[in-house]
Amino acid sequence: MTNSEQLIQLGPSLTRLHQIKMRTLLLLLLFCHVSSPVLHSVKTFITSSTGIQNIPEFVVTAEIDELLLGYCDSNNRLDPKQDIAKSFLTEYPEWLVQYKKECRHLSPIFKTFTYILTSLFNQSEGVHVLQMMGGCEWDDETDEVKGFAQTGYDGEDLMELDPKTFTWIALRPEAVIAKLIWDADKDKRESFETVLTQFCPEQLKMYVDYGRSVLLRTDLPSVSLLQKTPSSPVSCLATGFYPHRASLVWRKDGEELHEEVDHGEILPNHDGTFQMSVELNLSSVTPEDWTRYDCVFQLYGVKEDIITKLEKDRIRTNWVKSSNMTVLVTAAVVVLALILIGAAGFIVYKKKKAISPPSSPANSTELSEQLNPET
Incomplete structure (x- = not known):
């Protein structure tokens, strides 16, 4: 089966992926700590990796204005980062169950997508990382909404969603095949548009209202x-x-x-x-x-x-200006160190002198002079 055929077969899964991805995004909004009284934004990062030891192969994180708020991974770990998320999940435990379910469902889909990309790039086994980011912005003064999504592979941009046409922009030649297949799916484009421009902002507004007393605060530095x-x-x-x-x-x-x-x-x-x-x-x-x-x-x-x-x-500042006393003390320390080094060298020399036997006289005249120094 060719890579194109694999992508075509993966199409329904990718459509499901986008729907689940955005629902996951909205679930991660439970961890939100909205950070602006004017412009509110949320981002979800989904990362799938291969060949990296001691870290989960699949990780989902949510951020509000660059602040990490929620986390889940393929080890079934859930880690809310804000008190409002903990209180919400305590009040509505069914959201916690649904969130874990969606996190588990995304993992195999991303593993499949990562495998297809390694084939498109003619890569053998090794370290490879696929990332997808999606989210929305909402201006609570103008009520303007903007959705966004993009993918990256091995540290380089792969594809980006055009928020006006909701078609994909291939940022690397290898991504053209995926772009053409995804753009050809009209239902997928309409689904993305609905989720990013309507469902996502509506849920964001709901959570802002839920935690208004905490989320809309201002702290001066x-x-x-x-x-x-x-x-x-x-x-x-x-x-x-x-x-x-x-x-x-x-x-x-x-x-x-x-x-x-x-x-x-x-x-x-x-x-x-x-x-x-x-x-x-x-x-x-x-x-x-x-x-x-x-x-x-x-x-x-x-x-x-x-x-x-x-x-x-x-x-x-932690810088301290040197004084004359500091200079004198420093000089005294240097002199003392030299004296100690010299004394230690002299002691070693004396010990070696005591251990070494006297040299033998070179001839009979020297021997006679040593035995009879006064003659």
């Missing part, structure tokens, strides 16, 4: 200025904010800077909040001009900004 050494860039760190949709910039005379700055990624904290930082290179700035700079944090949905002036007294 603490902002600090950090510097490793006097010649290092000054880092502006904001930590403890929620949701993650925020901006952190350096300004000069009220104008945002785009040069001499380095923006870090938004990272999750262990308590569900976020942190981010932005560095400012001051190598070409005179101390007199420091007061012209400030760091500005803005949380979307909050009108007031947090502004931190660039002042030396506000900078925290």
Whole structure:
């Protein structure tokens, strides 16, 4: 059977896969911790791998605005990451049963798809990873909805769904066959469109409403200025904010800077909040001009900004300036170390001298002089 025939036979399973995949997505919304009062989004990542030891061959995770919320794998492990998910599953245990069932059903389908891809790429046994990501976005002000889905294989993009036509875009030559087969299935395209643009957002809205008192909160961060050494860039760190949709910039005379700055990624904290930082290179700035700079944090949905002036007294550092006493102590330590090393060498020399026998006289004259030194 050719690869094309395998893909054709797999068509019904893939249609079922997409339906289950999106239901799984919606089930994973139970783990959601919606992170913006304006734009809400959810992503589901499904990963199937071969040849990798000590990890499950099949893993499903759900994220809301880059925050990991729920997890299941082929080892029948379920791991909710947020309190709201735990409380929901406690109140509605039938969702937990259904979620585990869907997770188990997806695993063999993805294994089959991975096998077909290895054949298309003419690959032998080894390490290979297939990933699929799908989800939706919902703007709660404009009510605009956008669905998305894409696949990747061995670390490279494979196919991407066009959200306007709901046809697939082949991102690699080997994906053209799968694209043509999937695009030819009209029912599948309509199913994707319905699930991504209607069912997914409706469920998302429902869960936002379920956990409104917790999910729609806003937490402002603490902002600090950090510097490793006097010649290092000054880092502006904001930590403890929620949701993650925020901006952190350096300004000069009220104008945002785009040069001499380095923006870090938004990272999750262990308590569900976020942190981010932005560095400012001051190598070409005179101390007199420091007061012209400030760091500005803005949380979307909050009108007031947090502004931190660039002042030396506000900078925290673990660098300690060396003093004369430090220099003297350091010098004394070096001298003491040299003395100890020298003493140890002298002791070793004396021991070797005591063990070694005296050398024999070279001739009878030397022997006579040693026996009669005064003659």
